[in-house]
Amino acid sequence: MFKIDFNIPESSTKINLKDSIFLIGSCFSNEIGKTLTENKLQSLSNPFGTIYNPYSIFNLLSNSAEANDVIESQSVFYHWDAHGEISGLSESETISVFEKRNKESQAFLKNCNWLIITLGTAIVYENQAGHIVANCHKVPAGNFKKRYLNQEEIISQYSSLHSYLNDINPDLKIVFTVSPVRHIRDGLVENNRSKAILIDAIHTITSQYKNTSYFPSYEIVVDELRDYRFFKTDRVHPTEEATEYVWNQFVQTYFDSETQDFLQEWNKLKAAIHHRPFQPESKSHQAFLKSTLEKLKKLNEKVDLSVEVAKVSQQLT
Known part of the structure; x- marks a missing residue:
């Protein structure tokens, strides 16, 4: 073995196939959210775009962000509490986009079963109004005060x-x-200090609130895998292989047996659906399609696979 054994205790509360999941935070949330969608689980991922710091994430979740907190930068209007994708060519357009995303988020949050928060950094930037921003939106650095959130701030805001x-x-x-x-x-030393603040604050939070838990995606990549071959060429972002490894660990930790069984069957069927034969009208391939269709219809009783059922049906002669 060329890695450290890392045993993650199973969660006592499990994610079911029918559960809905809200994800918010860093770009790692986007990766996991995309995988959830590909595997037919109900999810909403980063409706405000990629957000890194806990202050902005908690502010958005608690419905505390002001819709009109907009800035113009290089002829485009952005929202201080959101990623650059929340933007428009006028102030009113940006406010409209933000309000729509906020309405969708709050509606989903009121009815979902799980909330996954991925924190990226404890380093924040305060604008000239003293407001911590989610993104600087290409405004000159001199317009901001850079500082670290402390654990007390994070814990208090989460409360x-x-x-x-x-x-x-x-x-x-x-x-x-x-x-x-x-x-x-921000610098490697600064990054490590930032991550340490986040991890310590989270462990305090999860020890105080019974409906919260911590999944060690950071430790899996940095300490268990611990090799630059698991990072892209920028040596910063995990590769697809690393993300898939973390996903599989998450599945084993949080998903119930029914959902894990579904994922195994669904992964086989995804490969079958994408199979491209040399002779699509051959008897063997038509038999393969009929078998695949039967399996899809059976799984369709658990999740909506109507698109896949229609796609395979159209290939039958």
Whole structure:
């Protein structure tokens, strides 16, 4: 073995195939959210775009962000509490986009079963109004004050968020994780200090609130895999192989047996659906399609596979 054995205790509360999952945070949330969607689980991932710091994430989740907190930069209007994808060519257009995403987010949050929060950094930037921003939107660095959030700030703000979430969705289960993506533009020492603040704050939170838990995606990539071959050429972002490894660990930790069985069967069927034969009208391939269609229809009783059923049906002669 060329890696450290890392045994992650199974969660006592499990994700079911029918559960819906809200994901918010760093770009690692996008990767896991995409995988959830590909595997037919109900999810909403980063409706405000990629957000890195806990202050902005908690602010958005608690419905505390002001819709009109907009800035113009290089002839485009952005929202201080969101990623650059929340933008427009006028202030009103950006506000409209933000309000729409916020409405969708709050509606989903009130009815979902799980919330996965991926924190990226404890380093934040305050604009000239003293507001911590989610993104600097290409505004000159001199317009911001850069600092670290401290653990007390993070824990205190989460306490307020927890009260809000408990009011709107008392049965919500919350999973914290820290992104393995390193913020090297801030410096390696600074990045490690930042991650340490996040990890320590999360462990305090999860020890105080019974419906919260921590999934060690950061430790899996940085300590268990621990090799640059698991990073892309920028040496910062995990490769698809690393992301898939983390995903499989997450499945084993949080998914119930029914959902794990479904994923195994669905992965086989995905490969069958994408199979491209040399002779699509041959008897052997037509028999293969009929077998695949039967399996899809059976799984369709558990999740919506109507698109896949129609796709395979169209190939039958």
